[in-house]
Amino acid sequence: MSLARRLILALIALTLTMLAAGGAVVVIQRHYLVQQLDTRLSQLAENPVVPLLLSQRSRQVSRFPAAFGDIYLGIRNADGTLTTIQAPTDDPSVEPNLQGVQSLPVPSGRPTTAGVASEMRVMTIESFGATAVIGISAQNARDATSRLILALAAAGVIIGLVVGSVVWWVHRLGLAPIARMTEAADAIAAGATDRRVEAYRPGTEAARLSQALNTMIDTIQATEDRMRRFVADASHELRTPLTTLRGYSALYSSDGPVDTDGVQDAMRRINDEARRMGGIVEALLDLNDLDEHGIADRELVDIVPLVAAVVDDLHVIQPERCIRVEMPSSLCAAAVSDRVIQAVLSLATNALRHTPSDATITIRVIVIDNSVRISVDDTGPGIAPEHLPHLFDRFYRADSGRARSRGGNGLGLAIVAAIMHAHNGTFGVDAQLGRGSSFWIEFPRGIPECGDVGQRGRSTRTRPDAIATS
Structure with a gap:
């Protein structure tokens, strides 16, 4: 079942619950008001003023206490007719219709309802040999119930509008977009790879x-x-x-x-x-x-002798090449020795392969923030800007013809990128046409437990034995 249908069912359930709760409130309130009238009738039936009124049998309403202004008092004759002794001051002509009422309850019983223009709660008392009928109009109770119904209806309408607005809002900003995105995802899964999801209001x-x-x-x-x-x-x-x-x-x-x-x-x-x-x-x-699998056996290694070993290999590869080295006496990083050598050798070999023999290559080992950076700089022809974002892609060549003729397969820099990803390190290249290139990698720096800690990262030295002139 979709979310929209679930929301509609929830709205219907909420509406039914509100109607049931409102009906229950109305029934309970009306019962309470009628019970209040019945309690008052029972108290009046036991009041000594009522027999006094019956004994006087007078229609002079002005003599009656103000507390009895809304009370009906009459005598029920043997033929079932009523003789009114007192009527409510706001409706002097009112008279309960006892037709259909077989017997009225005595004071010890429960009042009943007799029909009039508006319902009246009535009961009987026996006094001075006569059967008196005492009643109280239920109009106020009916009016109060009607006002309650109107208030509940108005509240229900307001709540319904608010809930409906919220549901419409949620549907428009939430469910409808999800439905459209689901449709787009289904289309993409079916092969429409050019399909995209439309943009929606920011912040949602x-x-x-x-x-x-x-x-x-x-x-x-x-x-x-x-x-x-x-x-x-x-x-x-x-x-x-x-x-x-x-x-x-x-x-x-x-x-x-x-x-x-x-x-x-x-x-x-x-x-x-x-x-x-x-x-x-x-x-x-x-x-x-x-x-x-990545790399799981990293340890604290001294980078300097590893780079020195790579430099020795470069002299074997191209003895005539001018190679400069700038690095401290010792510098540690969390890495795998063989992978460090492999990455540095790939960068250096790449520089040898793509620069002329008279270009100088400089290998630097420095500290940047909390990382050990190894850079391989050259004074070669540089690289065009459009090639820089793709140099570490697999099988990518800025000059495929030249690279193939020199034995490259386009995977060396890709391996460097994979090694750095496995070490949680970073890599990059800075280059300009005609001004050379600088490829660099950064390993997370290890605990300083090797070499001269005080001067690490600031003092550098040039290795005389690692410089060859062309």
């Missing part, structure tokens, strides 16, 4: 829900787009070495190169492509492992 739950739903849909759509691009890029990356392998195997099968040099060249190319394809597969497996 419907507005926040619609915004969250649209954001979720956009995120899912972007994820699907990235997945499609990932599959296409992975297929493209694997297709090239597979084509090479297939070509050389076909050439060998068709009695292609028979000389030793030709066979060696074919085997070398086959080995290069197989190694490249294996590198792509290993990188993808590494990314999947980081995404699925």
Whole structure:
């Protein structure tokens, strides 16, 4: 059952409850007023003034006490007719109609109702050998009951308008938007990926829900787009070495190169492509492992010797490259040593690959707030602004042709991003065309238990043995 139907049923139940409660109040109030009249009648029947009035049998109303101004007093004759002795001052002609009343209660009994222009509560008393009828008009009780009914009706109308307004308001700002969002979600689930939820008045739950739903849909759509691009890029990356392998195997099968040099060249190319394809597969497996399991065995490690080891590897890769290092003597972070080396080496290798050999690379280790930042700066050609948001995406290349010719597969920076996510760290890049690039990563800083605590983060030094001139 929908929320709108539940709300309607609740409104109907509330209306019935109000009607039942109002009816009960009216019945109880009328019973109370009649009971008050009956109590007064019983008290009057026992009042000695009543027999006195009967003994006088006079119509001189002016002699009667003021307390009896609303009392009817009469004698019931043997033939059932009434002789009025006193009538209420506000209606002197009133006389109860005893037709149909077989017997009136005695003082010890309960008063009954006799019909008049308005109902009258009556009872009898025996005095001086006559049967007297004493009564009190119930008009005031009826008027009070009527006023109560009108008041309850007016209150019910006001409450109904207020409740109806609230229900309409809730339906317009809450239930109706939810129904439309549900319809949109069903359409999206059915394949209408371009469908979006309309915007609603700011500050309402419907507005926040619609915004969250649209954001979720956009995120899912972007994820699907990235997945499609990932599959296409992975297929493209694997297709090239597979084509090479297939070509050389076909050439060998068709009695292609028979000389030793030709066979060696074919085997070398086959080995290069197989190694490249294996590198792509290993990188993808590494990314999947980081995404699925993260890093659980972090410990306090000294970043400085790890960066120094990476610098030594860079000198082996490009001995002629000018590499500068600025870092303190010791600096600790909560990390995994192998992953730190892997991330820094990926950034540095990326700088080596995409800058000319005469460009200088500077690796810095500093403290920023409560994090340890490792940056790899270069004086290369820089990167266009439109490429910066996508550099850490998988298989993304700012210059795909150049990257492929230099052996890149577009996964190095993506692995760096995955490593930093697993460490709850941050990463980024600052670059301008013609002014070089700066790739950086930040690890959460550990408890300062290594190195010179007093100078950490402020003093830096250049390692003379880590600088090579081109």
